[in-house]
Amino acid sequence: MADIVLRNLYKRFGAVVALHGLDLTIGSGEFVAFLGPSGCGKTTALRIVAGFERPDGGQVLLEGKDITNLPANRRGMGMVFQAYSLFPNLTACDNVSFGLRVRRVGAAERRKRAMELLDLVGLASAAHRYPHQLSGGQQQRIALARALAIEPRVLLLDEPLSALDAQVRLQLREEIRRLQTQLGITTMFVTHDQEEALSISDRVVVLSQGQIEQVGAPTEIYGNPSTVFVAQFVGTMNRIEGVARSGGAGVVDAAGTRLPAQAARDWVGDDRVLLLLRPEAIEVVWGPDGRPATGEGLAGTVRSQIFLGSVTRLYVATDVGELMVDLGSLRALSAPIGSNVSLAWKPEAPRLISLTSRPDGHLPSAGQGAPALAEPVGRR
């Protein structure tokens, strides 16, 4: 399988700069997700790799060879589009074998291979149906089979699940990952859905406005966002503005309250910071009678509750703002709307992002250093 190197990719469309010098290495067999909001450049990057766009600057290397100017139909990559990409006049089987037919593979061989792949995606029974007779999920599976039929060196997926129903989306994303692991194909997966990206990739590249915000394993991205953007885009975060002082005792001052934060322990200089805390990291202090205890921790009043299934999200008004707290739904019954609660968290839980040191919000503290380099990590 192939490794891909994106070197200083630059692309503009008229006055809009879609990519600002992108650098990334994707290892052989790696599953990398490109995550970001609309217009961040993720699809542009994918299309450049596929050959449908020419970059205005930079290079694309495949297995060490420069393919920047290689025509799209000679790159040996398989691509799955968001929707409607199956040829409507061909059956599922003919669609899948299209790439083989173009390569002048004999009819019998083509059919055999196509049926194998249809089997792989569980749609052998639909071989003779036309796209308009198939559901969205089935169509995308066929599209996947079609892309795999040519034994591509790289698999490219452009938001393949965005147009599907929630249920189908879940099933299909598992299947895509399963297949990819089984076949070991280097894969680039573009999506705007962070849950998708985090659940199935080896590494996630978070993009915003044509630049990489952070690259890392899903746990890294989720647990240790290195910029304000990533913190906001991935998962839900409580954000509290405050001040971290030098020689501090590991607290952040916010609105007259002192909030525990291990990360502020060895702070240098006085800085305005953003304290980030996941809803699931905040705990309600319970008294011996099973009701919320008051007096310790951050005081607050429950303003509203949102039932999310196994978890209930509480919106608690405090002196430092409204905080989201996730509790198991059974427990949440003991903290109804209007009740006074105390909130606490482990000192290691909060992340701090300095709001004064650098405009792009890159975090210098907690020994994290510069954003993780764009190096591949081993397969999960």
Added chain:
Amino acid sequence: MTSGAQEAGSALPQAPSLPTRQRKFSFAWLGVLPFFAYVATFLLVPSIWLVVGAFQTDSGAFTTVQVHTLFQQQYLDAYKTSIEISLASALIGGVCGLFVAYSAVKEGAPGWIRPLLTTFSGVAANFAGIPLAFAWVATLGTTGVITAFLANHGIDLYQHGFTLYSFTGLTVVYTYFQMPLMILVISPALDGVRTEWREAATNLGAGQLQFWRYVGIPILWPSLLGAFVLLFGSAFAAYATAAALVGTELNLVPLLIGNVVNGNNTSDPQFGDALALGMIVIIGFTVVLNILLQRRSDRWLR
């Protein structure tokens, strides 16, 4: 009418769906009656009259004499010539129009080309008839601008046997409105050929020709054929341009019909009916074909 509705409402306040279903329906039917009566009077009945007249003698008895006369050599020739001109101009205009339309509809084309082309095509398609004939006389006639230009450079068109007032000349003139007509008709269909298909095909290794061969043409052919058929019918029915350019020199069906009407041809009026019947049959056939093909293409290009 409204008082009737109010009566049905009686004590209840006027609500939109209050009148009984039947009353609502008769209301609307009444509203469309004038239109249908008009169309019946001035389109359907005259046409039926013609069709019936083709099978009648002066005194109204049934006969197939007139229709039989149609099959005389000179008239068959007229149909043949008409069909040939229509085919030729439809083919040339169609193919050229297709390539031009494709070039403008393609995603890489600058944004201003498509609206410009649509406008020009609209004008050109409307420019048919008499003005078109004279514009071409001015261009390729015996003293036309292009004729003179070529003559000054040593090529004497008319010496070489070309004349605007002939089959070839008329075909050239007809193509002038066939091409824009094709552009207008085929552009929406071309729009329907999704970029995803092209890109998917390219991604799988196909070149331009392969894409068109395996995917593009199979999807487009109903629209292409339907458009071609429309062009054919359009040329077949053309009267004005032909009258202005070739008058009595060419044997064309519309002209023949005209001749019966204005007395140049002193056959029975029933013969004119027969000629018209022949025309209706041929064009009717093309229209039906066009509808069927349209349905076929809608399936894939929606």
Added chain:
Amino acid sequence: MKRSRLSPWNILWLVLAAVYFLVPLYGSLEFSLETGPGQYGFDAYRTILHDPQFRNSFLLSLRLAIFTVIISTVLMVPTVYWVNLKLPRLRRVMETIALLPFVVPPVVLAVGILRLFASFTWLLSGPQVLVVSYVILALPYTYRSLDAGMRAMDLRTLTEAAQNMGANWVTVLWRIILPNLRFAMLSAAFLTVTLVMGEYTMSSLMLFNTFAVYMNYIGGSQANPAAALAMISLALTWVAMLAILFIGRGSNRRGAHVVGTN
């Protein structure tokens, strides 16, 4: 976003199209300005504009056009309204009817009408027979225009809201539907006018001196003035086309469907 670029093949065809479109226009322009070998002037135009026949035939065609538009509108707007609102099953029928004038082209229609109404002298005695026929000829274009316009409005909601406030159907049509249909009606009107101004077949067969008939008559004897007439006609078509485009843009619609007759 630009995907592919125009290939030389594409550019070639676009250029060819441009040449093909423009050459006859250039030809007639030059021809219309020729007064003698190598000399240019507006003589041809002057001849035309001073010819009383020009004015008569032009005005006749214009009058016919206006009447055709009026009758067309009065006939079609309520019909399209009712079909869209209450009689959706008739839509297929309407679309078929809108295709019939192609099957029964002007030549044939002329014959049919002349034969059927041969004894109705009051119809055939004056150009009213042309107006009557033109309404039919313009049918495909007026129907499509009006239908598209109606479909773009939420007819049902508008009607029910108006009725809810006590309006009867006349008021609904007049005060609610028509104002919203302005653009479609104008578009249909311009298409009709273009059609009528250039119509030759029926007017010549029925022996009326309309603009196109006049043009043909001139063309038979004077080539330069004929070219001048062609240019005038072209200019008018352009104006009509731009008007339609302008109206179309004003109503946020993407381009008008314009197809002519010959």
